[in-house]
Amino acid sequence: MKALKTFGIILGSIIGLVLVVGLVAPKEMSVARSVQIDAPPSTVYSYVSTFEQSSRWQPWDKRDPNMKQGIDGMDGEVGSSNWWEGNEEVGKGKQTLMSVTPNERVEVEMHFIEPFESKAAAFTQLEEVDGGTKVTWGFDSPMAFPMNVMGLFMTGALEDDYDEGLASLKQLVESEQQITSK
Numbered sequence: 089m090k091a092l093k094t095f096g097i098i099l100g101s102i103i104g105l106v107l108v109v110g111l112v113a114p115k116e117m118s119v120a121r122s123v124q125i126d127a128p129p130s131t132v133y134s135y136v137s138t139f140e141q142s143s144r145w146q147p148w149d150k151r152d153p154n155m156k157q158g159i160d161g162m163d164g165e166v167g168s169s170n171w172w173e174g175n176e177e178v179g180k181g182k183q184t185l186m187s188v189t190p191n192e193r194v195e196v197e198m199h200f201i202e203p204f205e206s207k208a209a210a211f212t213q214l215e216e217v218d219g220g221t222k223v224t225w226g227f228d229s230p231m232a233f234p235m236n237v238m239g240l241f242m243t244g245a246l247e248d249d250y251d252e253g254l255a256s257l258k259q260l261v262e263s264e265q266q267i268t269s270k
């Protein structure tokens with residue numbers, strides 16, 4: 089009986105802590121990471137403006153080689169979408185191309201279905217800088233109470249994923265640019 093009472097106190101304390109943290113935690117999660125790529129914006133744009141090219145450098149495609157996915161509509165055109173269904177790490181969802189400014193910006197609406205349902209806005213911003221392109225990849229998502237507590241723990245993991253993806257994009261663009269310039 090004493091063990092059950094102790095368990096109840098611990099469980100109640102954890103729930104209370106989550107509720108209190110949820111009341112003060114941010115109600116939106118934002119992540120943005122950047123990298124400089126030694127290529128002009130027009131070259132980098134071709135790697136970020138379509139779902140097919142993006143799947144070559146984004147980290148999640150590598151985490152489930154058996155992931156099912158497809159593209160609906162004309163890839164690279166506003167309104168086209170990419171759906172996926174994979175293992176526990178990549179989940180299930182759909183992303184839709186919402187806005188494109190050639191050589192400058194791509195905006196995508198993310199709809200995550202599994203492991204939990206949510207929506208987010210993602211973007212890739214290209215800025216010409218000395219000797220290349222600054223690429224900023226970002227993500228904004230509302231986080232309703234009490235799910236906003238998860239956002240406190242997810243931010244670091246997303247930053248790591250975005251850093252991994254941008255490093256892969258940089259390596260891909262720069263290595264393929266060297267091949268085509270020879």
